[in-house]
Amino acid sequence: MSSLHVEPVETGTTETDQRLSSNSEQADQKSDSFPRLSTILAVLLIGVYFGIVLTKSEVVRWQRVHDMFLFKEPFMYLIIGMGVVVAGVSMFLMKRLHAKSIYGKPIEYKPKPFHTGVVLGGMIFGAGWAITGACPGPIYAQIGGGAWIAWFTLAGAMTGTFLYAWLKPKLPH
Amino acid sequence: MTEFIMQPWPWWFSGVLIGLTVPLLFLLAGKAFGISTSFQEAGAMCAPCNLDYLKNHPWRSGIWTLVFASGIALGALVAAQFLSSSAVEFLPESFYSVGGAARLFIGGILVGFGTRYAGGCTSGHSITGIANLNWPSLVATIFFFVGGLAVTWGLGNLIFGGFVQ
Secondary structure, three states, X not given: OHHHHOOXXXXXXXXXXXXXXXXXXXXXXXXXXXXXXXXXXXXXXXXXXHHHHHHHHOOOOHHHHHHHHOOOOOHHHHHHHHHHHHHHHHHHHHHHOOOEOOOOOEOOOOOOOXXXXXXXXXXXXXXXXXXXXXXHHHHHHHHHHOOHHHHHHHHHHHHHHHHHXXXXXXXXX | OHHHHHOOOOHHHHHHHHHHHHHHHHHHHOOOOOOOHHHHHHHHOOOOXXXXXXXXXXXXXXXXXXXXXXXXXXXXXXHHHHOOOOOOOOOOHHHOOHHHHHHHHHHHHHHHHHHHHHOOOHHHHHHHHHHOXXXXXXXXXXXXXXXXXXXXXXXXXXXXXXXXX
């Protein structure tokens, strides 16, 4: 499992991609290029869909997250569980049927590797999730939905990202 | 039907729709569902940064993560303004204060740092990762809850004093 030590950065450029680098889907630093317009539009629409679902399901509410961690109600566990099952069955079917994206590329999941950060970073994120009542998706939803105070959460998240970028060479991975 | 849409959606309906985001993104955009990479993306777009983690990020192809984030914000706006019969309470009123803003900022630092250190969040690890039977994602998810439960049960009164309704 040598792939477990690979950095979780999108790579995998083929010769064909480099030839068509102006609209290749995946790219590394050397041949990094913008996604094609149809991809941008599809992502935007799926984002809108996901934002509506996040809001209507109430997983964007601090109270729901708090009640989840208090074991007050099974609501969040049921939603996440159902999401995992549906996503899992979808992945199974797509792999089984050798489904391709609309660009004709095979559906490929690049495994996220295990390292110390999965444990330490996981705990740190969990703590932040409990305090802010928002994982990254809901931060954007809270802001878009009109909870302007959530800009502080996003400002914090960006600060945390820079902090990680700065400390990364010193952290165990 | 209208009544159903305007009320908060039941868990099974929401769960199915959240799960479907994974195949939708794979099939229609060729992308793996995940949101916290958008923080790295936003960081990578800041030109003066000389940190390897941001400098080496392919920000042009990665721009889709910010488009996705903008879509989420837009979708939440649509849902809150046009698809809800009563106002959506995202954060309790008590967060709209200096102390509340400070808590959100500090918690936000933990979210940004933690998700980037862990290599993903609830979407990339818990949903996409576990759905692909990627065991490190299951480990990550377990530790998301270890951290969240520790804070809620251990430091609850200290952090949430006056915030729990």
